[in-house]
Amino acid sequence: MSTRIRVLLADDHAVLRSGLEALLALEDDVEVVGQAGTGEEAVEKTRLLRPDVVVMDLAMPEMDGLEATRRIAALALETHVLVLTSQTEEEYLVPVLEAGASGFVRKTSADVDLLQAIRTVAGGEVFLYPSATRVLLSKYQQAREPQNPGPLAKLSDREREVLTLTAEGYSSAEVGKKLFLSPKTVDTYRARMMQKLGLSHRAELVRLALETGMLKTN
Incomplete structure (x- = not known):
């Protein structure tokens, strides 16, 4: 910076x-x-x-x-x-x-x-921390079964991929490497997702992915 x-x-x-x-x-x-x-x-x-x-x-x-x-x-x-x-x-x-x-x-x-x-x-x-995703998954799975995608229906397939990787804790550079995109393009996808979903914090993207069952344990 x-x-x-x-x-x-x-x-x-x-x-x-x-x-x-x-x-x-x-x-x-x-x-x-x-x-x-x-x-x-x-x-x-x-x-x-x-x-x-x-x-x-x-x-x-x-x-x-x-x-x-x-x-x-x-x-x-x-x-x-x-x-x-x-x-x-x-x-x-x-x-x-x-x-x-x-x-x-x-x-x-x-x-x-x-x-x-x-x-x-x-x-x-x-x-x-790496252990945090397991904690979050456990909490949400105890509370509810995976929900209907609901608001996620507004997202494109690429936006869903970015959302899932974000929820798994990857940085913009790491997401870009996995999806063959530049970090700037990843940031653009995230900003577009947040606007579509009416979210203001990236932490809310993580929570939404968990609530809708996009993340699953192996």
Whole structure:
């Protein structure tokens, strides 16, 4: 990216925020523009600072991270929420995506995964661990049988291919390589799909593919 990724850190532990800021300060392409200790503060600082990425804890006073994520998504800014939490994927991954977040990182892996996750969601992609797709599939299969395609009937065959690969966690470059398309063309297909489906976040594409049974376990 030609400009630095502007990051807001939202966590109720000041020591953790300071540690994360020190970690990110080592990178030339990342800049921490603010910190928040509560969910309400995270929403307000997002409104004022308009960061590219909000690194959001789930367990915070006054307003938890899920509600703060929903409110940030409702602002319709070019801001992506990356959840950084000690909570388990099994319990929180689906609510996190439904709230509008673009990624899920475990605090125990932050030193290894956080920078990659920030860069991934800042580029408009969804960051999930390989195990996350299995968690999502399990949750949706427990809740319902695969549904009629419904809104997916609006999509072309190529758009459905792009949607499926997106839901499986592939980046634009990786989707393009698989389908013999340029990354820019893949982005165009995604933008067209989102417009047809009335979606505003790429994480919603992942959820839709799961809800309609486009992804299946082997």
